[in-house]
Amino acid sequence: MxxxxxxxxxxxxxxxxxxxxxxxxxxxxxxxxxxxxxxxxxxxxxxxxxxxxxxxxxxxxxxxxxxxxxxxxxxxxxxxVETALAVRSRDPKVTVKTETDLREVLRSADAIFVPDIKASTAGQHVAKVLDQLGIAYEVASRLKIFPNGAAAMRELASSTATRPIGCTQATEIIATDGIALSGALPPGCELVTxxxxxxxxxxxxxxxxxxxxxxxxxxxxxxxxxxxxxxx
Missing domain, CATH: 3.40.190.10 (Periplasmic binding protein-like II)
Structure with missing residues (x-):
């Protein structure tokens, strides 16, 4: 065809x-x-x-x-499309209303699943936000970077980490089985594309x-x- x-x-x-x-x-x-x-x-x-x-x-x-x-x-x-947070479907959703909330959520995660931080819209934004929050170096070893958001979210769904979280476009989160949309990024860190x-x-x-x-x-x-x- x-x-x-x-x-x-x-x-x-x-x-x-x-x-x-x-x-x-x-x-x-x-x-x-x-x-x-x-x-x-x-x-x-x-x-x-x-x-x-x-x-x-x-x-x-x-x-x-x-x-x-x-x-x-x-x-x-x-x-x-908003850039948003994702959790595994079996995990509780996180509440992020401020930059402080986001900083603590990311600090407490033992794996952070994101798309390409150089070539993808959401990945570039994640890198910017980590710098803005002053935790880029602190969480660098926990970043799990994949070629695109869909791949990152599939890996999040199957992750065996204790407290994993993901960040990519809301549409990619919604389209992936096994994960749940956990809300948009807070004011000052948001991105709508x-x-x-x-x-x-x-x-x-x-x-x-x-x-x-x-x-x-x-x-x-x-x-x-x-x-x-x-x-x-």
């Missing part, structure tokens, strides 16, 4: 998966591609990886459009890519976006 190829931040994986059947019914195409750290996905497109559609942060999409890799008129916002979709200038299936963007952003699927962890 012919497939639409996408390069996407991991934050959108659950939403895309939820729309695969409606998309197939509308276009006859499946959906193939990669989900991962947004910086890695953008670099893959720049390096010539075949893709019809990209779903990345708003800032990255703008840069790719400037570089003539994404068609500007096709770009549309999908929704905002707008994710945006666009058709690539080298798309083999530009019309179908535009059709998927319409599904991703359409009013008919607002509830699905909310369940996946996207806000308006």
């Amino acid at each position: 012919t497939s639409l190829n996408i390069l996407s931040g991991g934050a959108a994986q659950g939403l895309v998966r939820g729309l695969s059947e409606p998309f197939k019914a509308q276009t006859g195409l499946g959906i193939d591609g990669e989900f991962g750290a947004v910086g890695v996905m953008a670099d893959k497109l720049r390096a010539g990886t075949a893709a019809d559609l990209v779903i990345l942060t708003q800032a990255l999409l703008a840069k790719l459009a400037e570089g003539n890799l994404v068609t500007p008129s096709s770009i549309a916002d999908v929704g905002r 707008m994710y945006t979709a666009g058709v690539t200038t080298r798309a083999a299936h530009p019309q179908e890519a535009a059709a998927l963007i319409a599904l991703l952003t359409g009013a008919d699927h607002k509830e699905l976006r909310q369940r996946a962890g996207f806000t308006g």
